Amino acid sequence: MKSIDMIFLTVLILTASCLIITPNRVKGILKPLIASIIILAIVQLLIESYYWQYIPTYLLIVAMTIVAIFPQKHYNKTKERLIGFTLLFLALASAVPWAIFTPIPKLTKPQGNYAVGTKIFRWVDFDRAEDITSDPNDRRNVVVQAWYPTEGDEKGIHSSYVDGLNNLPEKIGVLPKIIFDHYDQVDTHGILNATISRDKNQWPVIIFLTGNSAARAFYTSVVAGLASYGYVVLAIDHPYEAMITQLANGEIATPIEVFLKYADGPTNFMKDRIDLRMADVQFVLNQLSGSDTSANSFLSSLDRNQIVITGHSLGGATAAVAMALDSRIKAAANVDGTLYGELPTPNEQRPFLLLESKKDPPDQYVRYEDGNQRLFEHFEGGYRYQIIDADHYSFTDAPLLLAPPTRLLAGSVFGFGNIPTMTHNATVDILNSFFYSVLNNEMCDLDSVASRYKGIIRKPVD
Structure with missing residues (x-):
């Protein structure tokens, strides 16, 4: 206000x-x-x-x-x-x-040494039909927003917070359009189409995957924070699953519900959703390693030999599956995600991190625990940290959309992300230290990073 x-x-x-x-x-x-x-x-x-x-x-x-x-x-x-x-x-x-609701949410400010730039790629995979829509001629769109280091004196406007902001449907998820009236004023901390920093010829890449039905916008605090530490973060939107996405042709895509056709419950539905997301990730990786990257000065500035992956919720589980399938990915971090379906046998052992909110009582998280134990069995160098005062939504921007009184009330009654800024900063700090150590072949001392924040504990990897 x-x-x-x-x-x-x-x-x-x-x-x-x-x-x-x-x-x-x-x-x-x-x-x-x-x-x-x-x-x-x-x-x-x-x-x-x-x-x-x-x-x-x-x-x-x-x-x-x-x-x-x-x-x-x-x-x-x-x-x-x-x-x-x-x-x-x-x-x-x-x-x-x-x-x-606060009319103009204030996002968590990046803490790294770099100013942040951002640009959006709206790609079409012409080799894949869009199976979610009814039009047989539709091709699969994959929307990627890159967040990256830029020069400190770079001038320009900040990026739009929500995709398709000037052409929104009447509802975005469960929220009425009116809530987003002034979101064009949200400071994303990312300068739109800024020049990538010249500090390095090529930058390490973090692929970031959203939670189920979530749009990339609601992870802006985390992805911008990671970019400020010297990464190119590629945040992927999955059209017709994400609550709002603008396609390559300018069309606004909202979720198309396909859950009802799964009579056996959510397990196969979520497994198929992971499979679709995996195909999107593979497409993005191919875009980065394609022969035409030299024609795109931005893509040519990405180090294709230093690619890691992370994500929240279903995105975190998908990140682990992606690393098991693709040797181009050097490490994976799962942020509070539950694995559905079988995990492919990894082609080689690579480091894995689980960062989670409080899981209490344990009997409500049996599938979550079983899935992540399988991940630790498959990957070497496993790390597990828990932010005991955070809940599942604390890793997103969603709590910041609420005014402080409602945020506190929701946090006490429903456990709805009542400490988002601390959780964002801690998440970025831990992910940065984990990925930096992997990509630079250094010892990983995450305990010292976790000790900077109150209420983060290391849990044993069974």
């Missing part, structure tokens, strides 16, 4: 409170107060434009204006009580939207 909003709402609610509690004392100054509030409303609209959070606020202003215009001597006790209750309700309603 900006200063003009705080001043406007404070003056409005204080005036409404005085009118409710001591109406006789404010009779003489009510009209000037209402006039001041209307002026503040106009100033706010001119400076920042319309916020949906102000809907009950405008209704309160109208109600107070009516009270000011019509003398109270014409009201009986019943009408006075009704007016008081109405003003009280609208005053409370004016504060509630601001306590639920």
Whole structure:
């Protein structure tokens, strides 16, 4: 909330409170107060434009204006009580939207030494049909947003937070379109189409995979943070699964539900989803190693011999499967992901990290535990760390979309990511140290990194 909003709402609610509690004392100054509030409303609209959070606020202003215009001597006790209750309700309603969603979320700031640039690739795999849609002529789209080191003095605009922001559907997931009205002002900490830093001729690559149905946007804090430490992070969107994606032809793709055709429950559905994601990852890897990368100065600046992979939730499990299948991937980190289906026999042993939120009670995470134990059996050099105050959503930007009161309430009642900034910084720090040690053939001392943060414990790899 900006200063003009705080001043406007404070003056409005204080005036409404005085009118409710001591109406006789404010009779003489009510009209000037209402006039001041209307002026503040106009100033706010001119400076920042319309916020949906102000809907009950405008209704309160109208109600107070009516009270000011019509003398109270014409009201009986019943009408006075009704007016008081109405003003009280609208005053409370004016504060509630601001306590639920923040109009312009503030993302976690990158902590590395590099400024961050970003660009988007909307690729089409013409060798694959799009099996999710009903059109047999559709080809599979794969959307990749690159986050990378840039020069500190690079100028430009920040990237758009949400894909297709100017052409959104009525709902994005379960959230109404109106929630995203001012997301064009979200500072992603990434300068759009900036020049990649010249500190290195080629940069190591981290492929980042999203959680089930999640869009890449909601991992901006983590991927921008990783890029600031000297990686090119390729965050992949999976169209028709991600809640919002803009395809190569400009079309906006939203989820197409295919779960109902799986009569045997979620296991095969999730396994097939991993298989589709794996094909997307393979396509991206092929784009990086293709013979035409020399024609693209950005792709030619990526080190194809230093590729690692990570992801959150289903993306973390997919990352492990990807490493088992593809020798181009040197290490994998699973962030809170559950494995579905069988794990392919890896072509060689490589380092693996599991970073997780608190898993309590254990009997609710049997599939999660069994899957990750299989991963540790398949890969060498396993590491496992738990952030005990984090929950599954703490690794995403989702908690930052909530205003602090609702974030705290949701965190205490539902365990919904009540410490996102610490979790983001710790996640980036641990992933950076893990990948750096692997890619540079150095000893990995993750214990010292974990000790920088309260509530991170190392768990044994059974």
